[in-house]
Amino acid sequence: MENFASLHYFYALVMLTGALYFFYLSRRPKDVPNYEYLVAILIPLWSGAAYLSIAFGQGVLEQPERTIYFARYLDWVVTTPLLLLALAFTAIIYTEKKSKTILFSLVAADVFMILTGLIADLSSGVVKYVWYVLGIIALLLILYIIWYPLRQIADRSGHKLSIHYRRTAAYLTCFWILYPTVWVLGPSGVGLTQQTVDVLAFIILPIFSKVGFSVLDLYGLRRLR
Amino acid sequence: MENFASLHYFYALVMLTGALYFFYLSRRPKDVPNYEYLVAILIPLWSGAAYLSIAFGQGVLEQPERTIYFARYLDWVVTTPLLLLALAFTAIIYTEKKSKTILFSLVAADVFMILTGLIADLSSGVVKYVWYVLGIIALLLILYIIWYPLRQIADRSGHKLSIHYRRTAAYLTCFWILYPTVWVLGPSGVGLTQQTVDVLAFIILPIFSKVGFSVLDLYGLRRLR
Amino acid sequence: MENFASLHYFYALVMLTGALYFFYLSRRPKDVPNYEYLVAILIPLWSGAAYLSIAFGQGVLEQPERTIYFARYLDWVVTTPLLLLALAFTAIIYTEKKSKTILFSLVAADVFMILTGLIADLSSGVVKYVWYVLGIIALLLILYIIWYPLRQIADRSGHKLSIHYRRTAAYLTCFWILYPTVWVLGPSGVGLTQQTVDVLAFIILPIFSKVGFSVLDLYGLRRLR
Ligand SMILES: CC1=C(/C=C/C(C)=C/C=C/C(C)=C/C=O)C(C)(C)CCC1
Ligand SMILES: CC1=C(/C=C/C(C)=C/C=C/C(C)=C/C=O)C(C)(C)CCC1
Ligand SMILES: CC1=C(/C=C/C(C)=C/C=C/C(C)=C/C=O)C(C)(C)CCC1
Numbered sequence: 124m125e126n127f128a129s130l131h132y133f134y135a136l137v138m139l140t141g142a143l144y145f146f147y148l149s150r151r152p153k154d155v156p157n158y159e160y161l162v163a164i165l166i167p168l169w170s171g172a173a174y175l176s177i178a179f180g181q182g183v184l185e186q187p188e189r190t191i192y193f194a195r196y197l198d199w200v201v202t203t204p205l206l207l208l209a210l211a212f213t214a215i216i217y218t219e220k221k222s223k224t225i226l227f228s229l230v231a232a233d234v235f236m237i238l239t240g241l242i243a244d245l246s247s248g249v250v251k252y253v254w255y256v257l258g259i260i261a262l263l264l265i266l267y268i269i270w271y272p273l274r275q276i277a278d279r280s281g282h283k284l285s286i287h288y289r290r291t292a293a294y295l296t297c298f299w300i301l302y303p304t305v306w307v308l309g310p311s312g313v314g315l316t317q318q319t320v321d322v323l324a325f326i327i328l329p330i331f332s333k334v335g336f337s338v339l340d341l342y343g344l345r346r347l348r
Numbered sequence: 349m350e351n352f353a354s355l356h357y358f359y360a361l362v363m364l365t366g367a368l369y370f371f372y373l374s375r376r377p378k379d380v381p382n383y384e385y386l387v388a389i390l391i392p393l394w395s396g397a398a399y400l401s402i403a404f405g406q407g408v409l410e411q412p413e414r415t416i417y418f419a420r421y422l423d424w425v426v427t428t429p430l431l432l433l434a435l436a437f438t439a440i441i442y443t444e445k446k447s448k449t450i451l452f453s454l455v456a457a458d459v460f461m462i463l464t465g466l467i468a469d470l471s472s473g474v475v476k477y478v479w480y481v482l483g484i485i486a487l488l489l490i491l492y493i494i495w496y497p498l499r500q501i502a503d504r505s506g507h508k509l510s511i512h513y514r515r516t517a518a519y520l521t522c523f524w525i526l527y528p529t530v531w532v533l534g535p536s537g538v539g540l541t542q543q544t545v546d547v548l549a550f551i552i553l554p555i556f557s558k559v560g561f562s563v564l565d566l567y568g569l570r571r572l573r
Numbered sequence: 574m575e576n577f578a579s580l581h582y583f584y585a586l587v588m589l590t591g592a593l594y595f596f597y598l599s600r601r602p603k604d605v606p607n608y609e610y611l612v613a614i615l616i617p618l619w620s621g622a623a624y625l626s627i628a629f630g631q632g633v634l635e636q637p638e639r640t641i642y643f644a645r646y647l648d649w650v651v652t653t654p655l656l657l658l659a660l661a662f663t664a665i666i667y668t669e670k671k672s673k674t675i676l677f678s679l680v681a682a683d684v685f686m687i688l689t690g691l692i693a694d695l696s697s698g699v700v701k702y703v704w705y706v707l708g709i710i711a712l713l714l715i716l717y718i719i720w721y722p723l724r725q726i727a728d729r730s731g732h733k734l735s736i737h738y739r740r741t742a743a744y745l746t747c748f749w750i751l752y753p754t755v756w757v758l759g760p761s762g763v764g765l766t767q768q769t770v771d772v773l774a775f776i777i778l779p780i781f782s783k784v785g786f787s788v789l790d791l792y793g794l795r796r797l798r
Pocket of ligand 3: 649652653656686687689690691693704705706708709712749750752753756778779780782783
């Protein structure tokens, strides 16, 4: 393995800065419920710690032909449910009866998606792509829940929330589609792109889909009222 | 290991069919709360994926003397709490104040039971049976909760629910007692029965205790109102 | 490894006795909510099972230079969140709107603390102490939550609860500070103290911080009303 340690340290630093910034925002909550801030703070902290373990060489599995970054899945299995919860909380922010069934379905499909990704990364041949396709199906289910039941709830909660929800959901959708794309083109999949591209992509993407996402979501919510 | 792949593929297919059927039922919910359908759908999907990993040879640990099907525990650790929750939700369906203590105790005892089973399967000698007995104690606790506190709640919720609850709980009890029995007779325990019998049993049993159970539960609930 | 099996059996027995005693108390709950008893019973049962696995030689990783007791982390990752929940439930016992954000923060910081401890124990050199320091930061966060937001809630709930909460929180704080101290002095850290001291410390400490803590908490709560 080449040594990408400094890149991963840099990422951990960005995440820490993000967490501190959201903590700072939470001191003037402007009527945004405090769990929205909590989720925004926990996501980069957890992800930063996961990438730190990669920088230390502990979160990777060096195999003869390639390096498996399993700490990424450790990161995602915690942060992606939190991101979905943040989005869902935004949709149901004015709704009295919080639909636990929707929240539970989102988290279940998401955890399943990340697990299949991990198993796919550890598999080879046809089996790899069976797990990958199962992960894709879970992702489609998540996108369905985001764009149908949840969007309807947001739409019913007034024009301003509807606009904000749609923008945030669109942002999330764009970035989340890039993950399986980068994954399948890189060493985990068919191996078209090189290790370096893969490492860089999984450093740049999460900055946008974690810190960027929370900035978009929290600013929108703060402007709502 | 002999190749039981096709049997496990068959099982995965049955589970998929079950999930699709419960999804179909959920389109005409007939006043049954949507989380009852959600649980009925998640159980076979998860179990199907676990058995798929067995068919691929990934969910097993081949040891010199025998094969350990650890993916079974991965299946159970998720599906058995869901089955218990489904039963408990049925008991408390008309109850205003949902007793979280009962739900939490059920899930805690159940996860403990499955973990002890996994450790027992990986152990040998006396130690194996110590863990096994601890698992049995947890099972007895679960059955106690099902037949005392939960049954009382169901009984207080009217004659029709009481009948339905007792039938569903009896069905579950019968099948759940068979699991440790098959386990201890097979290669995981004393090794009286052969591998083939064991594999077949753990394909036939879960079809009844998962899909069969949910059919019984959902039909009963749909007929209630 | 020297054989400390009998010490660990003794611990498991103490835990079992504790659980049975709390079960006995729960039969005359004296207006204390039943989840307080449930938590007090689950903690020693889980911990006893974890130490049983150490006694069997399964919960340890024998390395050339030293023995890693990873089952301790398995114990802590379940019991420390439960201990914090017990304390938090005490603080908010009269509060109508239970603050889920506080509970969630406590559990998140705590699970993070235990995981960093496990990784630190498996690491060496500088990396070990980076993880250790991250764990310490999480502990400081936990203590902050206990002594600021939670204490304020307790204070607002009347003089008697305030006194009881402060005493229980002080007890917990003292013992929890000893854990990272013993850890870092022992073979997991700089290795000043010997294995025997370490094993003894991690048998004596948890008796006080688990059974002792629950006795203090439950007696106080029972006397409140
Ligand atoms: C569908 C799919 C995947 C999707 C992963 C996604 C959508 C990850 C999102 C991560 C985020 C948003 C991290 C935080 O920034 C995998 C696991 C790559 C491979 C299996 C198929
Ligand atoms: C008591 C006991 C067991 C019980 C297992 C059970 C009760 C499993 C139920 C599984 C179901 C219902 C699966 C879904 O269909 C083990 C782990 C075999 C061994 C340890 C002792
Ligand atoms: C801060 C810190 C630690 C703290 C552990 C604690 C506080 C454990 C408490 C355990 C209890 C209370 C068990 C039950 O009795 C570790 C993981 C040793 C090392 C990493 C830094």
